[in-house]
Amino acid sequence: MKKSMFMIIMMSIFLLPTAVFAAEEVTTADIQANLDTIWVLIAAFLVFFMQAGFAMVEAGFTRAKNASNIIMKNLMDFSIGSIIFFVFGFGLMFGDSMAGFIGTSGFFNPNTLDLGLNIPMEVFIIFQTVFAATAATIVSGAMAERTRFAAYILYSAVLTLIIYPVVGHWTWGGGWLSQLGFIDFAGSTVVHSVGGWAALVGAAIIGPRIGKYGKDGKVHAIPGHNIVLGALGVFILWFGWFGFNPGSELTADSALGGIAMTTNLSAATGAVVVMIITWLKYGKPDVSMSLNGVLGGLVAITAGTAAVSMWGAIAIGAVAGFVIVYGIEFIDKVLKVDDPVGAVGVHGLCGAVGTILVGLFAVDGGLFYGGGVKLLGVQTIGVIAVAAWTLGTSFILFKTVKATVGLRVDRQDEELGLDHGEHATQAYADFVLKI
Amino acid sequence: MKKSMFMIIMMSIFLLPTAVFAAEEVTTADIQANLDTIWVLIAAFLVFFMQAGFAMVEAGFTRAKNASNIIMKNLMDFSIGSIIFFVFGFGLMFGDSMAGFIGTSGFFNPNTLDLGLNIPMEVFIIFQTVFAATAATIVSGAMAERTRFAAYILYSAVLTLIIYPVVGHWTWGGGWLSQLGFIDFAGSTVVHSVGGWAALVGAAIIGPRIGKYGKDGKVHAIPGHNIVLGALGVFILWFGWFGFNPGSELTADSALGGIAMTTNLSAATGAVVVMIITWLKYGKPDVSMSLNGVLGGLVAITAGTAAVSMWGAIAIGAVAGFVIVYGIEFIDKVLKVDDPVGAVGVHGLCGAVGTILVGLFAVDGGLFYGGGVKLLGVQTIGVIAVAAWTLGTSFILFKTVKATVGLRVDRQDEELGLDHGEHATQAYADFVLKI
Amino acid sequence: MKKSMFMIIMMSIFLLPTAVFAAEEVTTADIQANLDTIWVLIAAFLVFFMQAGFAMVEAGFTRAKNASNIIMKNLMDFSIGSIIFFVFGFGLMFGDSMAGFIGTSGFFNPNTLDLGLNIPMEVFIIFQTVFAATAATIVSGAMAERTRFAAYILYSAVLTLIIYPVVGHWTWGGGWLSQLGFIDFAGSTVVHSVGGWAALVGAAIIGPRIGKYGKDGKVHAIPGHNIVLGALGVFILWFGWFGFNPGSELTADSALGGIAMTTNLSAATGAVVVMIITWLKYGKPDVSMSLNGVLGGLVAITAGTAAVSMWGAIAIGAVAGFVIVYGIEFIDKVLKVDDPVGAVGVHGLCGAVGTILVGLFAVDGGLFYGGGVKLLGVQTIGVIAVAAWTLGTSFILFKTVKATVGLRVDRQDEELGLDHGEHATQAYADFVLKI
Amino acid sequence: MKKLEIVIRPDKLEEVKEVLDKSGVTGMMVSTIMGCGHQRGIKEMYRGAELTINLLHKIKVEIIIRDAMVESITDKIQQTLRTGNVGDGKIFIYNVENAIRIRTGESGEKAI
Amino acid sequence: MKKLEIVIRPDKLEEVKEVLDKSGVTGMMVSTIMGCGHQRGIKEMYRGAELTINLLHKIKVEIIIRDAMVESITDKIQQTLRTGNVGDGKIFIYNVENAIRIRTGESGEKAI
Amino acid sequence: MKKLEIVIRPDKLEEVKEVLDKSGVTGMMVSTIMGCGHQRGIKEMYRGAELTINLLHKIKVEIIIRDAMVESITDKIQQTLRTGNVGDGKIFIYNVENAIRIRTGESGEKAI
């Protein structure tokens, strides 16, 4: 590099006009492209690392006897998802659009697609891959501790293969929602709600864990086995979200700081608000709900992270805090859907609410900033459309899996633990466990 | 971007002088600013991740029955701190200076301040936020296993709100210490000593854990419940420190490599020296102290990381190793202040010593490099001034909290564990515990 | 920065030719160099973080009674290695070459060497340091649960001091293998095989853990104590590998995306293939082997990550999956070498196989792409040469250590655990353990 | 006074506790044990090597009761736990010579 | 020989050990159990749902001693542990038919 | 029927299980305890402060057997475990009044 620099400089002295041209060509756009390349890559790595976060949260918030199974599910949805998304999913999401509904090109070799991006295709593909895997992972938590491993593999593959890419195409692949002006910057709806709604359908169809609801309808708590690991997972997710949101800018520019700030403020506010509510409501501040509060704040801000102000982010985080506490209670106690890690509340509800709130808080176009109700309407349409699509397709999916492979392990395997039943192993061989 | 590049190039051919101007404007400064933006952001994310490291170290080095409480404290000091620092703290630290003592502008909307930086304000604010939260977190470890949660929330808020920003203003906000020429590159004193001294005062005022000191004055060890997690935390902190120190350069330039190297060499030397000392002293190499050795080395090099040579870093790390072993013993056995995770030794003592050592090892101005005693004097003044301020204000703070909300949980809650008493929960529901 | 920019622009208007020269000098090469600096640094930090991954994998896959010891070994090989590599190792690897065999300059102050790099020497040194430490760490897992701590310190120091730098010099320091055209982009052979072969020799010489093989030759499984932590370690390693492979490009350019993609696809395929094989072979999908599958895929792609296509990466990952299952079984059941974490299979075998497969799959020069057998031959020579060197030198090393300090702890310490015997401590003081 | 040592499947603890509570048992000691009876081990795999876990997770519930209650309690426990499969568990009965309530110093049947 | 089964609060173990040591008890077996007596459960919350932990952490200390020592030891334990609150714990006393020291093969009182 | 309570070193469990299996013992209860006997504590260090762990990890194996088997089994266990060092362990023997197999309702010796 040093040598070529020297030549360029020499040339620039003798052949001035050309030299300027040449020097510019080599440097300016290229360097920004290189900068964008490493930025998007680093963001992708951070989002990848969220897999570890999900694994720790889900394992920590469930019982020790199912911990290996949870780990294996997280490992496999990402691994299988990475391959499937490369081979088919990316093409369905970003290939040539069929009526704004689905992509139709770029299968098997998505890196040959030309999307007119500033960064190499491979960079964009890996960034999209880690996003796709996130959607699939969300479901695993809600259906934990009772799902057959084979069934899980199957439905998480279908999610990454079809359900998610279609929604992605609508919003980010140039489809109909993006044409409407729908704002979902980093995926409150595209990624999180899709995961959340699929989780809701799955958890409802598979039914609650044995012992979760008494005959009298009483709700029994089934405490997670390792709150410290769960908290580590939340911190990892928060860390990864700094790739998720700022990375979605897809270029290194001056907007990134604002995105990072809104992300952080919403997460922090979510945690604080949940702490306050649970303190008032239950008499003591609840640790595991406060951890969910962080995640709720993060999910909610994801749609509008680049569109709202700092104080808007604080407001969105606060709303997310309420949604977390009352939403999780509603799902648990009213709907009686057993969601061990709170995935539906965190990803489904907060994702939807956060997306709609962009219609209120967007500095440019939001109702509270004098933008009228247009954006609010579009946001609501987007949320509803994605919910309808996901609830519908995943209903068919889970029913089909149930009727074929079978969705649930048998009673004995559930009681002894899925680690034993599904993998003939145990996560904590040296520890004396209560169960 | 590609299109605008093309236009610029075209223009540059026809309108040369202007073109050069225009092209430069679009590209050169902007790209370096974008580069600085992502560099500082990534560094901020790494420093954020240190919160996970602190949580794991503090949880791992204390007892299982208090693990959820520790987690919750770490979560909340960061969350509340993020909000408070945004609203008030940043303005107190970087707002218009009142006599070099405290900032006075930029409250509520610190992003409107103009500090003449190369990077957007939001980038700088998030970087400073994660630093501020670090100072607060340090205290939590020293007072672990016996502090009321409400009291913790209160004093950690005050720390982030006032105690830390004032010191920050003195050194980094253009205040009197920076005018003296005080060198604290990334915060050995500003961040770590502040945390460490507040921790000392807090741990002294709250008193030792039940059972820590026998009636005969015998010192009883209370082993941490998960050394593996503690070690994970140390590795995470080490990783995060590569954001803490190199990130403090605030720009992407050729000095970063040296900063990363000195950081790493000091940490490594700290660990090795502690291992050797404990091996000789106790007959066997001590694991948990060696882990503290890493942290001691990191804290000590933080002030001079950009000012000392590689060998200087090794020397500073070695000194930190001695400070860790003898400092922690001094605090534990002589002062009889019960600091479960060694926070005072690591952050207070190593922070102070490391800052003073800059006066000896700074390649430019250090005594050993022929710079005379001037810098050494300034460094010492800075350390003493910060210690005096922090010890004083935190003494008032803790005494006030003690007299109002109450600082310590009651005996039964301490014995049953704070998880139960303060949060009505348990961290490890499925494991059979000894206590 | 802003101010100096302004001056340059002003100058460029009045003193055009010179100005262009000056502006170019300040900006173009410098900015790319700054970009490369932060890229390589961030990659180095990610690779550093792999130490945490190794520590968690090794601790999680072995027994609770040895966990502190494992942690301590990981901490110390990195710490001691950092210092030794700085003082001597780097010079042996990159100093002036003696007949293409070993470097001979740059000791004590490697930052004074001039390697004609685009990035500051310190940046390159820290990047190389974290690589060197990886090789040493690998051995620790294979010899876990029975090795004397003092012996470990000794041989890991020698590994970082001599065995690894020599191989590094051959391939990356301008030595004879690089002159042959040997391709090992990021170290399948240089780093991983070296670690793997040394691990094989070490584990063979020290002998199996008590109880591993019955009198009748029956193989007993000794389950790891924390599969969740082990999995966390694997995710951390995967994350770190995005520094390991793309970082080895040493510059921020458009090739990075492809490298990240091949890395990810190979890892994912490795995991999936192992899951399928174990499912068919043992009746249930094996969690801990699938985790090894990820690592196998990562190690195997490391040599050819920049040379093969996406589908080539999938193929290499698939081969790695087979190597993992059958390789680990071969070592365990046929060779009867007791390797608790599968280090020989993962790093030794997959490293060797992956390097050779470059000869088949390299888009440029690979047999399958019409490049003939030349590259295949060179790759094979490289693998064999490195294996011969490492097996030979580490045989001498371990035999010497055995004869002097002693390699193995005594029977009672092994039974009570190395935590007690070597460090007089315990990792999980509050938990009731089975042993 | 007698001690009943009841060995049960882990997932039956709640039910047993309920039965004992209702029957007026005033205290119990619950511990996790590893057991084998007619129900023998299970096979596990770890990294390709087989692992016979011939000790299964069981819960041991110990209660000290008045002699008169022994029959009714053993009956109720059997009703609750009998599925007819191996692994249903066992009850062992021992004599207790004395019991002391530390709080009050009471001893004998008053103390249980 | 008698076995004393002493159920105590977890935080009292150190004190009990000291008392026993001083009284010439030659060995003990300590285990973690979950218990309930007059002291009933505690309430916990987990994610908004209530959780009644009706089994509390207790420590069970078992000692095998000569008949002659029973009274003095139970007395001392009571002195050490009595606070007058529920949860102070209990002592159960059983007969031991024989004891064997494996190291030497001794049996009976010599073995304890 | 008798109960044998066998306290052993953790690493001897496999051997003891084998011996018992071969001798026709039909069931056992294994638990982890902390014990001290003639073998006293070990010293540990934590952060420079000393820590005397005077309770060592031990395994307690409980078996209920017919009276007739007591002697042969205690003999075999002693053969297997005796090394002559402190820490070899102990056997305590108790009377069992009755045993009930929940699965079938059988009681007495038929039930063990």
Ligand SMILES: Nc1ncnc2c1ncn2[C@@H]1O[C@H](COP(=O)(O)OP(=O)(O)O)[C@@H](O)[C@H]1O
């Ligand atoms: N003879 C025995 N001695 C000690 N414990 C026993 C004995 N028999 C059974 N147990 C304990 O009771 C548990 C349950 O026994 P189980 O297998 O259900 O017997 P069964 O199938 O004959 O009813 C066993 O796991 C074991 O812990």
Ligand SMILES: Nc1ncnc2c1ncn2[C@@H]1O[C@H](COP(=O)(O)OP(=O)(O)O)[C@@H](O)[C@H]1O
């Ligand atoms: N009848 C009993 N059978 C078995 N264990 C008992 C019985 N009564 C008490 N315990 C055990 O002793 C422990 C302490 O009892 P505690 O609640 O202190 O009794 P009290 O308050 O009547 O003194 C209980 O947690 C329980 O484990």
Ligand SMILES: Nc1ncnc2c1ncn2[C@@H]1O[C@H](COP(=O)(O)OP(=O)(O)O)[C@@H](O)[C@H]1O
């Ligand atoms: N008198 C006793 N009461 C209760 N448990 C005992 C007694 N003596 C020994 N034990 C238990 O047996 C274990 C083994 O005893 P050990 O130290 O091997 O005795 P010795 O060396 O005299 O043979 C002890 O750790 C303790 O748990």
